[in-house]
Amino acid sequence: MNVFRELAQAVRAALREATDGVVAGLEAPAAGVELPRDPAHGDFATNAAMTAARAARMNPRVLAEGLSERLRADARFASVEVAGPGFVNLRMTPEFWRTQIPVILKAGAAYGDSDIGAARRVNVEYVSANPTGPLHVGHARGAVFGDALARLLTRAGYDVTTEYYINDAGAQVDALARSVHHRYLEALGEGPGPMAADMYPGEYLKPLGAVLAEEFGPRWRDADEAAWLFTFRERAVAAMMAAIREDLAAAGIEQQVFTSERALVDAGGVERAIAGLEQKGLVYWGILDPPKGKKPDDWEPGRRQLLFRSTEAGDDVDRPLKKSDGGWTYFASDIAYHMDKAARGFEDLIDVWGADHGGYVKRMQAAVTAATAARLNVKICQLVRVLRGGDMVRMSKRSGDFVTLREVVDEVGRDALRFLMLTRRNDAPLDFDLAQAVAQSRENPVFYVQYAHARCCSVLRHGEDIGEASAEDLARLEEPEELELIRRLAAWPHTVETAAAAHEPHRAAFYLMEAATDFHALWTKGRETARLRFIQDDDPVGTRARLALVRATAIVLAGGLRTLGIEPTERM
């Protein structure tokens, strides 16, 4: 139970009484308890009287008066005031705030855990980059976002599974196999000439080419592609996935399930999925209009093809399930994959995609809605621009020369990478400044928050032999700055709940910056004002109380950082 829900409950009960039972609770959708921006409006405010006024057939101000009269009977409130058009502003007593300290200390690392997820089974699929090369910094964003979202949902009481979908069935992995064969020929000392346009030119395939040359010798030098393609593809995909998993691990990410598209296709999953859609009348043979934008060169007008009725669920046009060569489209196998996830018992599917897949959302949601009982939520991560001290770092995918996830981790560390990636909403573009990421100052948020935690630990080390604070000791916490910090700490469980519900881990990141600000402010005050110093040799009682506050701060900061997958460092 967090303070927010405690108060919402109190308001709900008071509202029921004040309206003689006409309004049973916070029924109006916009009604609730909120944190006012202006501290003059109290610790909490509720608009319940305004939103319930209509249902109760009462004047909002009159209702607010009735509401506040009942709330005043509650000893937790220092003051209850009606303001403006019918707000009820609530101010808690210092005693109430102080009781939060033992709550935090007792919960420890579990402080902020919630049960709003009600153990619902959620599948979070992220990264899922093609296994054709190393992850770049754009993948890093989706990776960090997906991982942090999964951790957040777990904290909020969801039963979360993290997953990576391996796209190992399309033409791109054949091109990968050919690229590896090219490197293999090079390693044999052949001069295979320039790579074909559809090959992957990066240096990263050279080691694998050398390994295969060592292992097989010239056996596949002059052989038909058909003879070696399978082997080279298997080996290449395995090598790429191993490298990808290493890179993810370097960023602190380890997914639980890896699903192979090829395995799904080979097992007949696509046929079964499409047959299921057919039974529902969602598949038909038809003719598609040419795309409205630039017309493809090889457009064949009037060709009949197998289509999915995605327009029935809000897509713009119906989408092809089969290619002109008779093979399944990526969309078809993706439908099968999502049906597979639903069949595994997930009620909520969350996909984290890059910005270039934005046009794919509607059709996939249409398919999931039509074919499964699950809900699909797609989170699009916008592009990342890499800067160094404000200047763009050039990226060229063509030459295979781009900023990789590993390079960024090596340069700035995984904590900085993760935190900075989470200081923006996922649906807004992100500038990632390498210089900012390594700065040891206020402008680097990860440093700033970790520093606050390290400071807590430093103070606690100095006060190691000081005992636990009793409830009476805690009464010594009466300075406004101290109570302000407690208020902030008490808001953490609510932050977890709202961030998880909105699928917005960045809210947790911003919360941590605010909590760090409050702590740094109090710390500095102690340098200026003797009575605010945490440790005072001539005042063991006050010292115990203040160290309890510092310990609670450390718990919240550490718990918050861990929720984002970031190490709460104890020394810097």
Next chain:
RNA sequence: GCGCCCGUAGCUCAGUGGAUAGAGCGUCUGCCUCCGGAGCAGAAGGUCGCACGUUCGAAUCGUGCCGGGCGCACCA
């Protein structure tokens, strides 16, 4: 042309239908005998892209414009 996303301080960005819209950077002014000053306090800086609408109340919801990004049979 169509779809999705974004327009908030000089710059980079937060902002849960609520009251006087907030941080960081940059600019200016202050604060170290000290538990870590790698920090803190303060000042200046805004027609929340524009216009209608819904609402007791709109940066937030809806519609239409204007900017910018991404994507637009069969690739993945």
